[in-house]
Amino acid sequence: MTIWTSCATSSSRATVAPRDLVLVVDDSPGTLGLLTDAIEEAGLTVLVAVAGTAALSLVGKIIPDVVLMDAVMPGMDGFETCRRLKETPGVAHVPVIFMTGLSETEHIVRGFEAGGVDYLTKPIDPAELVARIRVHLANARLAHSARAALDATGRFLMAVDGNGHVLWATPQAARLLAGADRLDDRVGAWLAQRRQGLGPHSMVLDGNEPRIEVTFVGHTGPSEALLQLREVDRTPPEAVLHRELGITLREAEVLLWLARGKANKDIAEILALSPRTVNKHLEQVYHKLGVENRTSAATLAIRVLEHL
Numbered sequence: 516m517t518i519w520t521s522c523a524t525s526s527s528r529a530t531v532a533p534r535d536l537v538l539v540v541d542d543s544p545g546t547l548g549l550l551t552d553a554i555e556e557a558g559l560t561v562l563v564a565v566a567g568t569a570a571l572s573l574v575g576k577i578i579p580d581v582v583l584m585d586a587v588m589p590g591m592d593g594f595e596t597c598r599r600l601k602e603t604p605g606v607a608h609v610p611v612i613f614m615t616g617l618s619e620t621e622h623i624v625r626g627f628e629a630g631g632v633d634y635l636t637k638p639i640d641p642a643e644l645v646a647r648i649r650v651h652l653a654n655a656r657l658a659h660s661a662r663a664a665l666d667a668t669g670r671f672l673m674a675v676d677g678n679g680h681v682l683w684a685t686p687q688a689a690r691l692l693a694g695a696d697r698l699d700d701r702v703g704a705w706l707a708q709r710r711q712g713l714g715p716h717s718m719v720l721d722g723n724e725p726r727i728e729v730t731f732v733g734h735t736g737p738s739e740a741l742l743q744l745r746e747v748d749r750t751p752p753e754a755v756l757h758r759e760l761g762i763t764l765r766e767a768e769v770l771l772w773l774a775r776g777k778a779n780k781d782i783a784e785i786l787a788l789s790p791r792t793v794n795k796h797l798e799q800v801y802h803k804l805g806v807e808n809r810t811s812a813a814t815l816a817i818r819v820l821e822h823l
Contacts, residue, residue, distance in 0.1 A: 553641035567596030586615035679703030
């Protein structure tokens with residue numbers, strides 16, 4: 516998210532300069548005043564939320580470039596607020612820097628486990644804070660550029676932690692996931708099965724529109740799994756073959772069962788046809804597809820169905 520502001524030049528003409536947006540989440544008026552002054556003096560724009568719930572509501576309207584999060588707040592604390600931000604595909608990529616007077620190792624670990632990228636202990640040094648903000652903004656831009664490049668090539672990719680929480684997603688993947696319900700629970704359970712050597716290589720998120728197939732690509736970190744998404748065509752496979760290969764629907768039905776490894780006699784029984792009729796349909800299929808035998812025809816059908 517970038518805020519554009521006008522500024523004067525020596526020639527008195529208005530130019531436009533980008534300003535990054537920093538969301539500060541803290542319930543202390545004194546801390547908010549100190550941080551706001553320091554951040555605005557650094558040429559950044561500040562948004563303020565005095566509670567975790569207010570921050571979640573705010574990011575539903577405008578997405579910041581970085582979040583400064585107080586860990587200890589009444590009601591929903593900063594750790595839980597960060598977790599919820601990271602569960603939101605459109606916001607999951609935004610770096611969160613924790614600020615707190617808690618300096619014990621267990622609290623620092625909680626901050627990183629919740630999805631934070633940095634941890635500052637109070638009292639905050641304004642110069643150090645601004646320096647860290649700039650570093651994380653630069654890193655976030657590099658990551659965004661890489662994901663945008665993947666998106667431009669039509670890649671539907673996302674990364675999740677071991678519990679299925681979305682860490683980041685390419686824009687196209689985020690749009691595809693917009694209607695997915697209970698994503699974390701289902702993906703987390705599937706990944707847990709895979710860790711035990713029991714889960715399949717891919718899974719389908721049924722009950723969503725669109726229907727989504729999730730495929731495991733690999734690990735990009737000790738607790739980050741890279742997944743590829745694909746919208747599953749609800750059209751029956753024989754109708755797909757009919758549409759994509761330019762054959763009749765009956766020929767497509769015969770070809771489908773051929774691709775599933777059935778012999779001509781079995782296909783005849785399944786479709787209530789005579790073996791002679793099945794042979795005639797296959798002859799037409801070979802001719803229309805420009806192939807010589809059943810193996811080539813079956814291979815072509817499988818490729819068409821795999822690339823839906």
